[in-house]
Amino acid sequence: MTPSPLLPSGGATVRAVNDEFHGDLLEVSMGPHHPSTHGVFRMVVTLDGERITKLKPVLGYLHRNHEKIGEATSYLASMPYTDRLDYLNAMTNNWAYALAVERLGGLAVPERAEYLRVILAELSRLQNHVCLAGFLLQDTGASGTPLMYAFREREKILDLFESLSGSRMMCNFQRFGGCRTDASPAWLAQVSSLVGGFGRFLDEFEELITGNEILMARTQGVGVLKGPAAVSAGITGPMLRAAGVGYDIRKVDGYGLYPRFSFRVPIGAHGDTYDRYMIRILEMRESIGILEQALRDIPAGPIMDPKAKLRGFRPKPGESYGRIEGPKGEIGFYLISDGSANPYRYRVRPPSFVNLTVLEDLCLGHTIADSVVILGSIDIVLGEVDR
Amino acid sequence: MESTDQICSRILSRLPGAEVSVLQNPGPAAQHSLLVGRQSVVEVATFLRDDPELRLDYCSNVTGVDWPEKVIVEVAKVSTPDPAGGAPKVTEMKTERVQPGYLEVVYHLYSVALRHGPVILRTRTAGRDAPAAVPSLTPVWRSAEFQEREIFDLFGVVFENHPDLRRILMWDGFKDHPMRRDYVEPEDYEWEPTPHGDLVEKAKKARAQAGGTPG
Numbered sequence: 001m002t003p004s005p006l007l008p009s010g011g012a013t014v015r016a017v018n019d020e021f022h023g024d025l026l027e028v029s030m031g032p033h034h035p036s037t038h039g040v041f042r043m044v045v046t047l048d049g050e051r052i053t054k055l056k057p058v059l060g061y062l063h064r065n066h067e068k069i070g071e072a073t074s075y076l077a078s079m080p081y082t083d084r085l086d087y088l089n090a091m092t093n094n095w096a097y098a099l100a101v102e103r104l105g106g107l108a109v110p111e112r113a114e115y116l117r118v119i120l121a122e123l124s125r126l127q128n129h130v131c132l133a134g135f136l137l138q139d140t141g142a143s144g145t146p147l148m149y150a151f152r153e154r155e156k157i158l159d160l161f162e163s164l165s166g167s168r169m170m171c172n173f174q175r176f177g178g179c180r181t182d183a184s185p186a187w188l189a190q191v192s193s194l195v196g197g198f199g200r201f202l203d204e205f206e207e208l209i210t211g212n213e214i215l216m217a218r219t220q221g222v223g224v225l226k227g228p229a230a231v232s233a234g235i236t237g238p239m240l241r242a243a244g245v246g247y248d249i250r251k252v253d254g255y256g257l258y259p260r261f262s263f264r265v266p267i268g269a270h271g272d273t274y275d276r277y278m279i280r281i282l283e284m285r286e287s288i289g290i291l292e293q294a295l296r297d298i299p300a301g302p303i304m305d306p307k308a309k310l311r312g313f314r315p316k317p318g319e320s321y322g323r324i325e326g327p328k329g330e331i332g333f334y335l336i337s338d339g340s341a342n343p344y345r346y347r348v349r350p351p352s353f354v355n356l357t358v359l360e361d362l363c364l365g366h367t368i369a370d371s372v373v374i375l376g377s378i379d380i381v382l383g384e385v386d387r
Numbered sequence: 388m389e390s391t392d393q394i395c396s397r398i399l400s401r402l403p404g405a406e407v408s409v410l411q412n413p414g415p416a417a418q419h420s421l422l423v424g425r426q427s428v429v430e431v432a433t434f435l436r437d438d439p440e441l442r443l444d445y446c447s448n449v450t451g452v453d454w455p456e457k458v459i460v461e462v463a464k465v466s467t468p469d470p471a472g473g474a475p476k477v478t479e480m481k482t483e484r485v486q487p488g489y490l491e492v493v494y495h496l497y498s499v500a501l502r503h504g505p506v507i508l509r510t511r512t513a514g515r516d517a518p519a520a521v522p523s524l525t526p527v528w529r530s531a532e533f534q535e536r537e538i539f540d541l542f543g544v545v546f547e548n549h550p551d552l553r554r555i556l557m558w559d560g561f562k563d564h565p566m567r568r569d570y571v572e573p574e575d576y577e578w579e580p581t582p583h584g585d586l587v588e589k590a591k592k593a594r595a596q597a598g599g600t601p602g
Contacts, residue, residue: 060556065541065565106415231444231499234530247445247499318414321448321495321505332448334495337414349448349495357533386556 025053028368032061036139036372039382043359043371050367055360059353062386070346075101075313078346080172085331085348086384087169088128091120091161092326094174099255100322100333101176105315108305113178114257115298119191120161120173121256121324122287122294126198127157128327129238129280129287130205132379136277137209139376140218146209153201156194163187177308188295195291202284210281219273223362223374226271234354237329238283239378242268242275249325256324260297261290276377314341328352328379348387352380388503391419394441398431401438405431410509420493420507425521428510432527435496435506443496443506446528449535451542453567455515456488488515490544494524494531512544515567523549541566 031042040061046054066085070078082097083090095117102109109117134150158168164187165171165180173180209215225235230243240247248265250258266282268275315337323332329351336345355378362378363371389397395409398421406424423431435443461482466475490512497504512519523546525531535546536555543564546552554561563570 060554060558063556067541068566103416103418104414229529232529233532234446234528236447245499247502252502316414318412318416319418320414320416321418321507323447330447332495334448334450334493336452345450345452347448347450349450353533354530357530 030368030371032058037375038135038380039385041380041382041385043375045363045368045371047368050369052363052366052368052371055363055371057356057359059356059382060386062382064387066348066387067346070348071343074311074341075176075315075343076310078343079175080170082348083170083172084383085350085387086326086328086352086381088131088381089124089327090167090169090171091117091124091173092324093331094171095121095256096322096324096326096331097333098174098176099324100320100335101313101315103320103322104318104335104337105176105308105313107177107308109178110302110305111257111299112182112301113303115294116179116183116303117174117256118258118261118294119183119291119298120164120171122291123157123160123191125287125327126284127154128379129284130154132280132376133205133209133277136219136273136373136376137215139372140215142209142214146205149201149205149208153198160187160191160194163190175304175308175310176313177305177310179303182303188298191291192295195288195295198288199285202281202288206281210278215277216274218370218373219277219377221270222273222366222370223276223377224270224272225358225362229358229361230271233357235329235358236351236355237326237379238279239276239329239355241266242279243271244268249323249330253323255322261293263287263290273373273377312341314339319345323349326351328381328384329355348384350384350387352378353385353387356380356385388501388506389440391421391506394435394506395421397438398434402427402430402434407431418505418507420509422509422511425510425512428508429522429524429527432494432508432524435508436527441506442498442500443504444528445497445499445504446494446524446530447497447505448493448495449524449531449538450493451538451544451566452491452493453515453542454489454491455568457486459484459486489513490515490519490542492521492535492538492544494528496528518545519543520545520547522547523552525549540564543567 026047028045028047029042030045031037032040042058044056044058045052082093085093130150130153134147137146161171162168164183165173225243227244230240231245244267246265246267251265263286266279268279317337317339319336321332321334323330331351332349334347335343338344362374391409395407398405398407405427408422410420410422412419435441463480464477465480466477468475492510494508496506496508510521512521523535525535535549538544539546539552540554540557541564
């Protein structure tokens with residue numbers, strides 16, 4: 001520990017005002033109502049001066065026992081509830097749940113519906129990552145402008161979601177065995193024009209931000225996470241890839257139609273907060289490529305499996321685990337059926353909850369201001385953490 | 388990747404004393420699981436993680452399942468020959484068997500290094516009431532840390548050797564385990580006494596004496 005400037009090592013004795021407290025640790029409770037915690041989340045931080053020596057996350061302020069609700073309702077009725085988990089990414093939550101139910105009931109999905117799912121999931125990834133970049137900059141102190149630039153683009157994607165599903169954020173769009181409504185050619189043309197312009201927006205955003213000296217100073221070397229530690233702690237998504245582990249469930253499981261698309265998986269070299277920011281920017285560029293391929297190749301046809309029975313769906317006894325690469329990481333659903341209309345067990349594997357495991361490790365030794373930036377780069381949504 | 392049966396026989400050949408069996412999944416998903424006894428779960432988990440052909444280094448999902456006590460009624464038909472020489476008399480014999488309840492912990496394992504999975508690992512507690520304990524697998528896979536805390540909180544499974552076993556989603560003073568099948572929600576669990584309780588009671592009495600409606 002560095003000696004206190006108030007207690008000189010030699011010469012005249014200067015008595016500091018509160019010198020009996022020097023060397024003591026200070027426990028600060030950050031949150032639950034704090035703008036930098038991205039919701040109602042609390043960190044009990046033990047500080048030595050400004051340095052963090054201990055950090056314990058306190059969760060559960062938004063806990064509503066989502067899983068119990070899922071066990072008390074039918075398979076179809078849980079679909080709109082999944083929107084409320086990670087409320088930025090209703091489309092991917094829906095897809096993960098639909099995938100688990102499809103495996104449980106042995107349902108097939110028509111090709112056009114699979115294409116629509118890919119399009120919507122990648123649009124979802126774009127708006128999630130653009131939001132994250134905006135929030136992260138807000139957390140580093142770049143108030144307002146970058147966040148608003150990001151939200152301007154996000155709003156365009158939410159408009160597309162609204163015109164297709166009727167809701168900006170609570171989309172309730174996927175069904176087990178397909179999708180709820182078909183996309184019109186006009187809607188697909190709108191997506192095309194958005195995708196066409198998104199690369200230009202990213203160029204502009206990066207020109208403003210990526211090389212910015214303050215961003216680099218605040219994020220490079222801050223919150224370093226190494227690959228083996230990340231794998232053991234179950235970290236998934238952009239955070240894992242920033243740590244240098246090339247694990248993308250779109251490639252590994254090849255669910256949906258992802259094996260048909262050519263895209264690269266960006267991997268970080270340092271595992272710090274800057275890498276986590278950069279991975280998201282690079283993933284957005286890959287998503288644009290996937291969207292272009294999907295919009296070019298989407299076939300005509302039905303969007304629902306004719307054998308799928310939405311109401312009164314009673315799968316045979318058994319269990320299934322379905323997982324997809326959500327924008328925040330692996331979102332999975334584990335279902336056990338006992339043959340009745342409600343699942344016997346309904347479990348959500350939330351990516352942001354598990355990603356919080358390493359929050360303390362990332363923050364130790366950094367200043368309290370850095371903890372805000374590190375938390376921002378983990379990308380949590382409390383609706384999903386607390387369920 | 389090897390099938391669940393192959394993995395099971397390989398575990399038994401390497402760890403002869405381990406209690407491992409395959410639990411079939413009858414549904415179309417056909418994700419079968421390894422049912423491991425409490426005593427050998429840490430040993431088996433470590434083997435699954437370190438075996439060069441499996442290398443299940445990533446524990447994705449950890450969850451609990453509550454299986455309460457179940458009464459199984461078995462009907463057996465017993466035919467007794469008629470002494471008068473007619474058709475034999477068939478009577479139904481009902482036997483009731485009580486299957487004791489237990490809590491189950493399910494781990495979904497994948498390999499990041501070899502890109503395969505899932506291998507599903509299940510272990511069961513002896514009963515549903517204290518001590519409903521299983522060994523923690525957090526020392527093997529750190530990703531179980533928060534998820535095992537969640538199971539402790541919502542199901543009441545005690546994980547032995549967990550580094551920090553506290554409630555995580557419910558508040559500290561909470562007593563019950565809400566994800567259990569037989570959980571009954573209290574009528575008003577947010578009620579708490581305030582210093583004004585006596586005053587409110589007094590006001591109610593006064594209003595009743597005055598002939599008003601009790602507020």
